[in-house]
Amino acid sequence: MSFIELMNVSKFWGDVRAVEKLNIKIEEGEFVVLLGPSGCGKSTTLRLIAGLENVSSGGIFIGGKNVNNIDPSSRNISMVFQSYALFPHLNVEENIIFGLKVRKVKKGDRQVKLKNVAEKVGLSNLLKRKPAELSGGQRQRVALARAIISENPICLMDEPLSNLDAKLRHQMRSEIRSLQKELNITLIYVTHDQTEAMSMADKIVLLNEGEIVQQGRPKELYEKPENTFTAKFLGNPPMNLINLEVEREGNYIPIFEEKYFIKQKSDKKNILGIRPEDIEISKKGIKCTINDLDYQGSDVVLSLQLGNQEIYARIDSKKVEELDNQVYINWNNNNLHLFDFESGVRDVNQIWDAVDS
């Protein structure tokens, strides 16, 4: 059994489903990100693990033990809240050692731990300040310090970086990641930010409408999305999903009067997926017109008109100057993904040849 395990966990508020039949396995020392759009149930999942909410059905296991009926404080968990949840009338020091005082840790031990943790998160000279006298990033560090001083093996974080500016967020991302590795904490981290998830996680659990869409290493989710939701959620811009039409000869991309056939065995209607960076601009291939250019420094994102559908292509910004309004696109067939039109599920048995016209 894994260190933390959710087995068929469901949570309902009356008739409203928050999450349903979640199965997640988390190993010791793993960094797991619960990712998904707003209202997908990721925060609820975190609160269920913390014990701040009770499960409606299913079981949560920590260290092989069912903790369904165990108090939050006895689950060996610390938590960082989105709002930081600092006590406004206590100074930084009192905030950090609050839990130690509750558990009646001796004053000498408290001070040693405090000094240690404050150094780690860089708060040593701010210990006497009140939270209101700190910047957002410093408050975030206090919340972090409060979570790690308890030395609990498990730490839960609920969108901890969402209130910080972009630069600070980037810095905190790597700091949290290195702290987690250094202290060997099992970290469960909730975010709606795919960049955060991709760069930090050992494992991503992607949720939508209360159900797990896909879970796995970030690379797996990015390179082998099991369905159109994952394909659309990850990547910036996300994977292009091109609706195909079907005839007796097979699937094709309709471009006004012309039909670009895609050789494959299936005669079902499918969706073709291709990442923007996998589209090549070349001398021949499928003809498109450029609708728009989005300059992003090293890259440029082109929006292209492909028949009556719009797709994105990411190309080197140095190559933009050579382009006409009319371009031809091409791709390596190994980079194509095929999803069933009805269910959105990845079609794993496709054999690809070439793009034909």
Next chain:
Amino acid sequence: MFKNNLHHIYAWLLLSPALILMGTFTHIPSILTLISSFFSTGTKKFPSKFVGIENYEMIFDDPIFLEAVINNIWYAIATIVPSIILAILMALIVDSKLSGRVLVRMAYFTPTILPMIAVSNIWLFFYTPEIGLMDQIATNLGFNSQNWLGDKDTVLNCIILITIWKEAGFFMIFYLAALQNIPPELKEAAFLEGSSKFYFFRRITFPLLMPITLFVLINATLNSFKLVDHLFILTKGGPDNASNLILYYIYETAFSFLDSSYAATLTIFLLFALAIISIVQFMFFDKRTHYR
């Protein structure tokens, strides 16, 4: 220069409505009271004349005033402390996930919105010997029948009970508002650390309620020295001044004994006493209070 003057005129015009009202009903009467406290009360035979601090000297030789002051101090302590404790308790109860809490909130607040004269009459019935609610409960429990408002030993405490009943619900509203301002994550964060409910209240909730406590404390103190309305209906300060309080005594001096100068002197005395108490409270608690 001309433009600057115009600004001044506008400013004074805008201030004037409040200024006139405040002046007519607050500031001018206060100053006149202060002046008349240095004069004797005029009659047809002896017109009012300047007597210096003679009126103030009288205060210290006035046994009834002394009794009113002692009564009032006991009244203040015995109403403020329990009503604040009750208010916090009630606020905690109606802030929790209680079914029908809206009804309970309304019930707690009802005494505050009832007119005091009507309430006093209801309580007068409660305290009536033999047939009143209090006596019925007491006799059923095997105690002797008691003239609650007619006995020197019980009368002040009976008034105190009514005040607590009335004020606690009012203060509860302030505490409830403050409690709802405390983010729920603080509680969750504390419980995750293993804090008990009582520890959380002592270390977090109560300190965060301090600004409200200070506000309530000053208000309650001022109210306790300003009480007259119950006394009119219930006791008229009796028996034998056992329920006489400062403001009621001032009222009696002015309008029953018609000694307006002495009443003015007592008023000034009360005003200064209240100002000093408020300042002391404010200075004492302000250091211990966290403002958001």
